[in-house]
Amino acid sequence: MSNASTTPPFTAETIGIGTELLIGGRSDSNSLFLADELGKLGIAVRFKSVVGDERQDIVTAIHTAVKRSQVIVMTGGLGPTVDDCTREAVAYATGHRLGRRKEALEGMTARLAQWGRTPNTAQLRQAMIPSGATVLKNPVGSAPGFCLTWKKAVIISLPGVPREMEEMMRQEVLPLLRAASDSSGRLPRTPIVRQLFHTFGLAEADVDAKLKGLIPKGVPVDLGLLASPMGVQVSLTTKGSQSAPEQNRDLLQKLANDVRSRLSDWLFAEGHDTMEAVVGRELAKRGLMLAVAESCTGGLIGHRLTEVAGSSAYVDRGAVCYSDRAKTEMLGVPAELIAQQGAVSKEVAAAMACGIRERANVSVGLSVTGIAGPGGGTETKPVGLVYIGLDDGTGQPITREFRFHGDRHVIKQRSSQAALDLLRRWLLDKA
Amino acid sequence: MSNASTTPPFTAETIGIGTELLIGGRSDSNSLFLADELGKLGIAVRFKSVVGDERQDIVTAIHTAVKRSQVIVMTGGLGPTVDDCTREAVAYATGHRLGRRKEALEGMTARLAQWGRTPNTAQLRQAMIPSGATVLKNPVGSAPGFCLTWKKAVIISLPGVPREMEEMMRQEVLPLLRAASDSSGRLPRTPIVRQLFHTFGLAEADVDAKLKGLIPKGVPVDLGLLASPMGVQVSLTTKGSQSAPEQNRDLLQKLANDVRSRLSDWLFAEGHDTMEAVVGRELAKRGLMLAVAESCTGGLIGHRLTEVAGSSAYVDRGAVCYSDRAKTEMLGVPAELIAQQGAVSKEVAAAMACGIRERANVSVGLSVTGIAGPGGGTETKPVGLVYIGLDDGTGQPITREFRFHGDRHVIKQRSSQAALDLLRRWLLDKA
Secondary structure, X not given: OHHHHOOOOOEEEEEEEOHHHHHOOOOOOHHHHHHHHHHHOOOEEEEEEEEOOOHHHHHHHHHHHHHHOOEEEEEOOOOOOOOOOHHHHHHHHHOOOEEEOHXXXXXXXXXXXXXXXXOOHHHHHHHEEEOOOEEEOOOOOOOOEEEEEEOOEEEEEEOOOHHHHHHHHHHHHHHHHHHHHHHHOOOOOOOOOEEEEEEOOOOHHHHHHHOOOOOOOOOOEEXXXXXXXXXXXXXXXXXXXHOOHHHHHHHHHHHHHHHHXXXXXXXXXXXXXXXXXXXXXXXXXXXXOEXXXXXXXXXXXXXXXXXOOOHHHOEEEEEEEOOHHHHHHHHOOXXXXXXXXXXXXXXXXXXXXXXXXXXXXXXXXXXXEEOOOOOOOOOOOOOOEEEEEEEOOOOOOEXXXXXXXXXXXXXXXXXXXXXXXXXXXXXXXXX | XXXXXXXXXXXXXXXXXOHHHHHOOOOOOHHHHXXXXXXXXXXXXXXXXXXXXXXXXXXXXXXXXXXXXOEEEEEOOOOOOOOOOHHHHHHHHHOOOEEEOHXXXXXXXXXXXXXXXXXXXXXHHHHEEEOOOXXXXXXXXXXXXXXXXXXOEEEEEEOOOHHHHHHHHHHHHHHHHHHHHHHHOOOOOOOOOEEEEEEOOOOHHHHHHHOOOOOOOOOOEEEEEXXXXXXXXXXXXXXXXXXXXXXXXXHHHHHHHHHHHHHHHHEEEEOOOOHHHHHHHHHHHHOOOEEEEEOOOXXXXXHHXXXXXXXXXXXXXXXXXXXXXXXXXXXXXOHHHHHHHOOOOHHHHHHHHHHHXXXXXXXXXXXXXXXXXXXXXXXXXXXOXXXXXXEOOOOOOEEEEEEOOOOHHHHHHHHHHHHHHXXXXXXXXXX
């Protein structure tokens, strides 16, 4: 720890390479994974950049990065096509020669052999590695990565395919950076810890108000809020290098408990947990089977519930009743009720929940009916009006009314979250 | 056009500001919109970067950007909280003073008044603008943006909220850049045109092979491929500055026709069109009603179909039959058939498609049954085995077998796409 006061800790930056990332509609999601993993080693990512498949632009990005960061992780541009010029760019930028490396060729040949193939001319390019660089094995795909030190910065180059990049980061890069920490003393031992809290049902301003004054002045923890149709996410992030790991942990634990009590039952999940996983665990724990009747969400609730592995243990079925006739035929909602109250009404939501529960003969029925827009709204029943129903066979179905803002997609997202949240609250006796 | 040969055209870069973008799980999706809009003016985005809410890091990013780009668009960090320090960073980086600007204050006050509020102390910070900068009105939210020229670069600062950023880009920034083009002559008149083609059913290598030699040497168009669970996307992108608009347009049209003929019926959509929209239009055109029976996709197909506005015109209903009992009760699939063939079988897929079509009394029934994993696979029926069924009441249901790779989420995505693609081919008489 003594060295922490003499030399500043390593900071990192990521460079995503590929014209598709620059202008093509694909986000650089790799950088989020990298920030998480580097943070665990106490290395803060301070800059991210993206450049196209242009050698000169990659060179510029490398030269910019080495001036301000000690760990540089590049992803992409290691494939077999002529577009892929990261190898050339790194060699050129750092004044190294490119040469075919035996261990790179062997790893790639072995991988392709598993798939019953031999490397073609284009793929042989993937074994070209800058002189002086260490080859990083790719346990998933064919393109090896590499790592070299230049101007006191560690430059790491990985493939852009997320699964390959992630495995190479875990198996090759992190051990290497950990080893570097022992020799340089510039890798802080205190991980940057980030804790996430997910709320639903409160506006961002309300969450902000509830958390006011949470973090005392001078305490090295950042509070972050992030709003989306799925709710408001709260984050607590320690500043890695400023205190000992135990202190950081204790401090964060204390703050996390405070966050939990302030957010009370608006808080539905923490960390990487999701609403559908939380609801699933609570259903499974109680041995309850669920059936869902969806109108405006069109199947989204079923889709989300079944994203969770093992969901067949508690999801029996779903009915997507887009037409009024389907509501009557699939769920037994009386046609007169729809005619009287309208398909988007508290009464129909309740009848849908009861109908699906009875027909599936399960413990609980959940329903949604609403107007997702852009058409179909009226003055009394505008776009965004949504009713959620829940029936547990006690003869008293629960209903909730919502008036959501946003486009069709957002209204569907919010409606599905509101329905699952009602189920969560019911499961926890807080509906 | 004559000036194109003397001075190089403007190039742009974007800087996304916010710790949530850097480490917080939110991608910098604004940059994709900006690249599109700037491309329409013929300005290529060559670099993108992201920095956290740290004044010094934003300053570094600005200093880096002005060295290599003539148009710099910054998003984020203009809100009312102390985290938001873009205003200070731009002022500091460019040696300007910050001062409260009358037109910024008026715009903000007027906006808040519409919402029945008056600016609080924190919000008043939003009216602080660097001296010499032009205020950019925010027609949607409260934070104004600004624009200033420094070291021959135009530095534009916009809020990070996508809807506000997009409107300000359209209403304020693009007219301003267009005007700058007239005076400087460095803004190329030829827009960068990007055309997208979406395929399903071919591996990336197969698409690559089909398109081999498409673009003759020296022709200023880039070909890009992008693989995802939804298929392989092909892009043609003109290089804006190298030729006249009409030439570019003719060239692209010729190449696009060649792409279409080479990809033949693997090509399902172009531009921003989607599989669910294509299928929807074809159903609507023919006056057909659809019903869907989903097992492993859990509602995803219904969700996707109903993302399209107006889908109630052709989507009648969906049944999510997660349990075997649900397949029998909701669709009339004989329990003996499930016992004999297994729920994941060609025969059950066919029975599901027939069952939902008959019960809904519609023109066409579509079904999916498969093993999404990670559990549930056997040696003969591994994870990723998926059957798709389609029945149109002619007594000869169509079925298809797939063996998909990937995790649960990816297998669901691919299965939904394969099902919709079979429907598309059937609609176009190509199944």
